[in-house]
Amino acid sequence: MTRLAVTKTYKLYIGGKFPRSESGHVYEILDSNGAFLANAAKASRKDARDAVVAARAAVSGWSAASGYNRGQVLYRIAELLEGRRAQFISEIQHSEGVSEAAASGQVDAAIDVWVWYAGWADKYVQVAGNGNPVTGPYFNISTPEATGVVAILAPQGSSLLGLVSVIAPALVSGNTVVVVASALAPLSAISLGEVLATSDVPGGVVNVLTGLAAEIAPWLASHGDVNALDLAGGEELDWIELQQLAAETLKRVRPPEPGIAAPTIERITFFTETKTVWHPKAMI
Amino acid sequence: MTTFEEPAVIVTPPHTLAPAQRALALIGGDLTEKSLRLHLEGLSGVDAVGLEARASALGTRSIKNASKVRALDTIIGLIDLTTLEGADTPGKVRSLVAKALAPDAADPTTPRVAAVCVYGDMVSEAVRALGSSHAVGSDSAGLNGAVNVAAVATAFPSGRASLAVKVADTAEAVVAGANEIDMVIDRGAFLSGRYGLVFDQIVAVKEACRRADGSHAHLKVILETGELTTYDNVRRASWLAILAGGDFIKTSTGKVAPAATLPVTLLMLQVVREWHRLTGERIGVKPAGGIRTSKDAIKYLVAVAETVGEEWLTPQLFRFGASSLLNDVLLQRQKLSTGHYSGADYVTMD
Structure with a gap:
């Protein structure tokens, strides 16, 4: 007797929850041989709107956390990714049609990128900030701060590593993210959402939309x-x-x-605003 | 011979309530605590399940874009822009008034709100800030850009003060120029069944709303439905407030959760409809507190239009008591006029 296949419907990840698309639309995800793999939600402009609302609500909490704390939370994600390794390898193998070794290599690289960026959370300010020279009894200090909500179009060709390479740097400084996953290979993105939902990242800090970037991107760009x-x-x-x-x-x-964005500190500082303050020196 | 003494029977004359035309006309000449109680407790019970089902059905109406444009402008014109904080300052009231006059500084076609709602001691500041835009009398809000000043009075929000204090509170706000008075009922007295006391207080406050020229500042009676616990009580309190002379019945102070809900507002609208059928007189309704999004506010418009009719959608008969609602409406309005989503950076911070 054959067992009925139970295929997973991949939903969106918005505000810490997994809603279906408001439009009710889904689209088929095919594996590299053209066989049916899963259904994924096809996000509409209203899903993008909801994601931005969730991301905006999460900015104050996430950006107010100390850099040290953000670093710990991001590192924890790397730990959880390690635990889900088998699932990610299988998804990458199916959707990209690569060998198990190549898929495993991509998961390793993705986890390493998380760890690399997590380490910067309490250090990038020291590198990018500055004590400016002034001719007076003042300190003049510039520090980078999160810019707010960052909308990201993830690389189309890579399911996990490409995605991680663009969302991790935006999160480091305290931004929140609305990411449009690769249209052809979005499964790892939603699985990453499942990892984030059970990690210490507050709901709304990362929001994942699946569907056609061409449909969603203009709404995010003009928002x-x-x-x-x-x-x-x-x-x-x-x-x-x-x-x-x-x-x-x-x-x-x-x-x-x-291609895949190389890990650089410049990707972190790009999504920051510089705050400069004057502070009087004490009379010593 | 023994003398037989009649046992002394102490006959207390029925406590007569303050005369209020509406109550006298409806209940009859002998307006007493008892006759009022009989009337209020004789009202039929509310079908809670039916009421909530009806309210949620009203929330599912599909509103197309063209209607939405009109709905948003209507909502703005019905808002009582409110600041009721202990931390209010004259400066805060002035900026509230500036926002009432030009809700969206980037779009001069945006209509003005109906009124600003402040504490009694801020009335003179609000009147001064409004200047020539301050409405004359109580019925001209929304006409030619006139804006009313509403004052909360009677020991808002608790209502725990003596009648003399409540009356003085009201009279002071009216003298300072308030066009509307938002009073709170004594929920403690209402819930313990002393309807007559609540009735008398409303009548007394209504009397305090009288201006020197004989006209009245409009009286909105806040039922604080979140504390009344049952729909039956909300219906009784609505009747009581109307009988005693309220021009508006208002759901809540905004200081108690739950504040305005759609079923409660629908129920109050039904009472108002009943009163209109009975007497031909139109009473206003004001849901206040907890209405934060345009989507919610549109549901209330639908409820009004389908319960008492579209002629109620004027500032004279329907208001939203809100502070954060206006910003959301402005964001939706900007979305409709520019075609892209707007954000909190494009409206004022309150």
């Missing part, structure tokens, strides 16, 4: 409550248009980056 836009995986889109939409509301925009 007045989004502070920055990372077009990393948007090279196939009309990203000049997206830049123009983003300019209407004075967003920071990072242009597309083919």
